[in-house]
Amino acid sequence: MNRQEERANAILDLRTRALAERPGGITIETPKRALIVVTVGASLLGIDIAEVVAAIPFEGCARMPMREPAVLGVIGRGGRFYSVIGMRRMLALSTAEDNATGGPDHLLLLRGGAPHLALAVDRVLGRFDLAGGGGSFDLDGRLVAFFDPETLRSRFGRPAPDAHP
Amino acid sequence: MTIAARLFLGFLISILLLIGVGVFALNRIGTVRDTTVAIINHDIWAYRAFQNILQGQITLLEARRAIIVDFMQEKQTVAPVNPDATPPSIAAAVTQWRALAADFSSQLNKTVAVTAENEQQAAAVGNGVRADSWRGITAILQQAQRQFEQLQSDSLTEFNAVEQGDSLTVMASEPKLVDDNKVFGKTLSQAVDALAAGSSAGVTRIGELYAEGRMLLIWAVVVAVVLLILIAWIILRSIIRPLEAFTGFAERVGLGDLTGDPLRVGRDELGRLGKTLNGMAESLRDVSLQSRQLTSTLNASAAQIRASTQEQAASVEQQLAALQETAATADEITHSGARISTRAQEVIQVAQQAVQTSANGLNAVGEAVRAMDAIREQGEVVAANIVALSEKTQAIGEIISTVNDVSERAHLLALNAAIEAAAAGENGRSFAVVASELKVLADQAKEATVQVRSLLGEIQRGINSSVMMTEEAVKRVAVGRERSDVTERTIEAITASVQESVQTFQQIVASTNQQQIGIEQVMGALQNIRQASQQTAAGTRELDVAASSLAELAGQLMTLGDRYKI
Numbered sequence: 234m235n236r237q238e239e240r241a242n243a244i245l246d247l248r249t250r251a252l253a254e255r256p257g258g259i260t261i262e263t264p265k266r267a268l269i270v271v272t273v274g275a276s277l278l279g280i281d282i283a284e285v286v287a288a289i290p291f292e293g294c295a296r297m298p299m300r301e302p303a304v305l306g307v308i309g310r311g312g313r314f315y316s317v318i319g320m321r322r323m324l325a326l327s328t329a330e331d332n333a334t335g336g337p338d339h340l341l342l343l344r345g346g347a348p349h350l351a352l353a354v355d356r357v358l359g360r361f362d363l364a365g366g367g368g369s370f371d372l373d374g375r376l377v378a379f380f381d382p383e384t385l386r387s388r389f390g391r392p393a394p395d396a397h398p
Numbered sequence: 399m400t401i402a403a404r405l406f407l408g409f410l411i412s413i414l415l416l417i418g419v420g421v422f423a424l425n426r427i428g429t430v431r432d433t434t435v436a437i438i439n440h441d442i443w444a445y446r447a448f449q450n451i452l453q454g455q456i457t458l459l460e461a462r463r464a465i466i467v468d469f470m471q472e473k474q475t476v477a478p479v480n481p482d483a484t485p486p487s488i489a490a491a492v493t494q495w496r497a498l499a500a501d502f503s504s505q506l507n508k509t510v511a512v513t514a515e516n517e518q519q520a521a522a523v524g525n526g527v528r529a530d531s532w533r534g535i536t537a538i539l540q541q542a543q544r545q546f547e548q549l550q551s552d553s554l555t556e557f558n559a560v561e562q563g564d565s566l567t568v569m570a571s572e573p574k575l576v577d578d579n580k581v582f583g584k585t586l587s588q589a590v591d592a593l594a595a596g597s598s599a600g601v602t603r604i605g606e607l608y609a610e611g612r613m614l615l616i617w618a619v620v621v622a623v624v625l626l627i628l629i630a631w632i633i634l635r636s637i638i639r640p641l642e643a644f645t646g647f648a649e650r651v652g653l654g655d656l657t658g659d660p661l662r663v664g665r666d667e668l669g670r671l672g673k674t675l676n677g678m679a680e681s682l683r684d685v686s687l688q689s690r691q692l693t694s695t696l697n698a699s700a701a702q703i704r705a706s707t708q709e710q711a712a713s714v715e716q717q718l719a720a721l722q723e724t725a726a727t728a729d730e731i732t733h734s735g736a737r738i739s740t741r742a743q744e745v746i747q748v749a750q751q752a753v754q755t756s757a758n759g760l761n762a763v764g765e766a767v768r769a770m771d772a773i774r775e776q777g778e779v780v781a782a783n784i785v786a787l788s789e790k791t792q793a794i795g796e797i798i799s800t801v802n803d804v805s806e807r808a809h810l811l812a813l814n815a816a817i818e819a820a821a822a823g824e825n826g827r828s829f830a831v832v833a834s835e836l837k838v839l840a841d842q843a844k845e846a847t848v849q850v851r852s853l854l855g856e857i858q859r860g861i862n863s864s865v866m867m868t869e870e871a872v873k874r875v876a877v878g879r880e881r882s883d884v885t886e887r888t889i890e891a892i893t894a895s896v897q898e899s900v901q902t903f904q905q906i907v908a909s910t911n912q913q914q915i916g917i918e919q920v921m922g923a924l925q926n927i928r929q930a931s932q933q934t935a936a937g938t939r940e941l942d943v944a945a946s947s948l949a950e951l952a953g954q955l956m957t958l959g960d961r962y963k964i
Contacts, residue, residue, distance in 0.1 A: 241845040248838050267820055269813070282820040288813045290806070339810070359809075359837055360816040360830075 240358070246373050247361070265362040268370065269341065270377055271354040273320040278354070279363065279370055279377040286342040288357045301389065305353055308340070315342060315351035318385060343382050350385055400666045401637055408633045415622040422618050426611030433607050437528070437600035440516050444535070444593050447509040452586055454502040459579055461495045462553055469560045469568065492557045499550050506546060510539045525603055531596030538589040545582045552578060640668040647675055654961035656683045686962035693959050697952035704945035707938055714935040721928045728917045728924070735910040735917075742903040742910075749896045749903070756893035763886045770879045777872040781865060788861045795854050798847050805843035812837030 268279035269288070287310075294306035294317045303322040307314050317340065337353035363370035363377060370377040399407075468488050517532035552575050559567035643661060650658050656679055661672030815833035819826030 237845070237848050241841070241848070244838070244841040244845075248841075251834065251838075269817070282817055285817050287817060288810050290810065357810070357813055359813055360820070360834070 240356075243358075243373060247359075250373070264366075265364045266370070267360060267362050268377070268379070270358045270361050270363075270372060271320075271339070271341065271352070272356050272358060273324055273354050274326045276324065277358075277372060277375055277377040278320070278380045279361070280341065280352075280380050280382065282360055284343055284345075284382045286344050289340050289342065291337045291340045291353055294353075304389070308351060310342060310351075313349050315340075315349045316389060317351045317353050318389070319353045321353075321355075323385075343385075345382070345386060348389060350382065350389065352382075352385075401668070404633050404636060408629050411629055412626050415625055419615075419618045419622050423611075423615050426615060430604065430607045430611055433523070433525075434604050436519070436523075437597075437604065441593070441597045441600060444509075444513065444516075447505070447512065448586070448590050448593060450505055451502070451509060452590070454498070454505060455583065455586060458495065458498050458502055461491065461498060462575070465491045465495060465557065465560060466568065466572065470565070489561060492561065495553070495557070499553070503543075503546060503550070506539065506543055510536060510543060513539060527599040528596060528603060531592065531599050535589055535592045535596060538585060538592055542582060542585045542589065545578065545585055549575065549578045549582055637668075640672070644668070644671060644675060647679070651675075651679055651682065655963045656686065657963045682962065683964050686959060687964050690956075690959040690962075690964070693952060693955040697949065697956055700945060700949035700952045704942060704949050707942040707945050711935060711938040711942060714931055714938055717931045718928065718935070721924050721931065725921060725924050728920055732914055732917050735914050739907050739910045742907045746900050746903050749900045752896045753893055753900075756889050756896070759889045760886060760893075763882055763889065767879060767882045767886070770875050770882065774872055774875040774879070777868055777875060781868040781872065784861055784864050784868060788858065788865070791854055791857050791861065795851065795858075798850050798854065802844060802847040802851075805840045805847060808840035809837060809844065812840055 266279075267282040269282050269285050271278050271280065289310070294308045296306040297304070303319055305317045305319045305322075307316055309315075319337065321337070335355075337355055339354055339357045341352040341354060341357065343350045343352065361372060361377075363372060365371055365377075368379045370379065465488055468485075468491065472485055472488065513532050513536040517529050517536060520526075520528035520532055552571060556568055556571045556575060559565075559571070640662065647658060647661055650656075660676045660679070663669045663673040663676065812833045815836065816830050819830035819833055822829065
């Protein structure tokens with residue numbers, strides 16, 4: 234069973250669960266959090282949906298002479314420059330795994346001021362309301378690690394203003 | 399040097415050696431004689447001198463005794479001293495004693511001189527024993543001289559006392575004089591004994607000289623004999639060795655060996671003999687060489703004649719055998735020709751049947767070629783259809799890619815809608831539901847495209863396999879077509895060859911008939927050749943016998959000539 238079939242089965246399971254969790258059914262009130270779940274290598278990362286502006290296909294970026302190896306380059310979107318952060322490099326995954334699974338397919342544009350950041354991920358699986366705490370969530374038995382974009386801002390630029398653009 | 403000169407020289411040397419040995423023997427005999435004479439003369443003289451000395455010593459002793467006795471008789475008393483009392487007779491006796499003493503001293507001195515001279519002569523001739531003897535005698539006599547002088551002096555002193563009438567002095571000196579006279583006598587006796595010993599040594603010396611001379615003479619004779627033997631051996635060697643060489647040369651020539659070295663030549667008798675023998679051997683060598691060459695030529699010619707006759711006989715026999723074989727072969731050819739004609743007729747019929755069979759084969763090959771062409775055309779049509787089908791599947795793949803792209807875009811669109819709905823808060827909840835449904839549909843569409851793409855991949859692989867198999871079938875049909883063409887051309891060539899064979903066999907039949915006629919003529923000619931060959935064989939056998947006799951004669955001559963080695 235290849236990777237696409239696994240993902241398809243995961244989507245179907247997610248769909249079934251989503252239908253089962255629709256209002257009107259038997260629900261258990263548990264605190265949940267809306268996350269955009271992405272894959273980076275073999276890992277699943279969850280980003281608060283409020284931090285995301287948009288998800289777009291990754292079609293390359295302009296390479297810049299930057300000191301941080303995790304910064305792949307910049308792209309222009311909606312009249313702004315976004316610094317593209319390679320999540321694989323950010324998480325210090327091996328280059329061999331990078332070659333085996335191919336480059337990033339999607340970009341997540343994050344909210345916040347300069348510098349505007351875009352996360353290069355393998356694939357954006359979708360929006361999921363997941364229960365959990367302590368920085369990790371459960372997605373059909375798989376562990377989803379919560380990723381806070383504030384760590385990027387503290388590392389690559391000024392703190393984001395309180396107000397979203 | 400001639401042989402006569404050598405012999406004369408040998409005899410001359412022998413005579414000289416004999417003379418030398420004789421002279422040496424006479425010399426040694428003379429030496430012995432001279433030594434004997436000298437010893438005898440010296441000893442006889444010495445004996446006479448010693449006899450005189452002893453006689454003189456007795457005379458002096460007796461005279462002194464008479465004087466003393468007369469004095470003592472005349473004196474009668476011891477004292478006093480009275481010179482007048484000595485009678486004149488005693489004085490005369492004293493005077494006479496003095497004269498005797500002087501003669502005795504002279505005799506003793508002369509004897510000492512002679513013995514000293516004898517000592518020098520003995521030493522000069524190398525007779526050490528005799529020289530020592532004479533030296534001892536001289537020393538004893540010299541001692542006697544000294545004793546005599548002392549005795550003479552004491553006697554004269556006593557005589558003075560006698561003349562003085564001093565009887566006491568005379569009595570006092572008398573015992574000493576008596577003792578001195580005894581000692582002097584003993585000394586003279588020792589001298590006589592030494593002379594006797596010297597005489598014995600002289601006799602021994604004479605014996606030694608005789609033995610030495612005898613030994614030297616023996617050695618001289620031995621040396622002379624050895625030299626004579628050596629001279630005789632040299633002379634014989636200088637004569638016998640050339641004679642042995644001449645003897646060996648004559649023996650070799652007698653045995654027929656002329657290959658040896660030539661003999662020594664010279665102006666002496668043997669040199670002239672060697673020159674004569676060398677000339678004789680050279681003449682024999684020339685004669686033998688010419689004889690051998692002529693005999694060898696004769697032998698070679700006889701051998702060539704015999705070889706030629708034998709070759710000719712063999713050729714005639716081979717010719718007869720060949721004639722026999724030719725006749726037999728011609729007979730076989732006659733029979734073979736008849737069989738060939740019959741076989742050729744049969745082959746012609748079989749070949750005509752083969753031509754008909756080949757025509758049928760050509761028709762069958764033509765039908766096979768046409769069937770293969772039809773198969774190839776159908777295969778090509780099938781391949782074209784498969785290619786068209788493959789192109790359509792590729793178009794479907796492109797469509798699937800487009801659908802996949804659309805579903806991907808829908809996926810992201812639904813995601814962005816969900817993000818916007820989340821940003822809208824509660825107002826966007828219903829919109830979020832729609833976005834979620836849209837996302838689900840997009841994912842399902844994407845999964846469907848994945849399945850379709852998988853199926854299309856399998857279809858594409860099947861098409862590719864079919865294309866390859868169809869192309870392989872078309873290639874094999876083409877190969878079959880080529881082989882059928884080859885078969886067709888081969889059958890046509892076989893047919894042409896068989897037709898040519900039919901014509902050839904027909905010509906063979908005609909030629910065989912003509913051959914039968916020609917072979918009958920050949921048989922008649924062979925019979926004539928056989929009679930001529932039999933006559934030639936008889937003549938060749940007679941010639942071979944004559945050549946054999948000639949070769950045997952040449953062989954005997956070669957054997958005779960080979961006795962001489964050149």
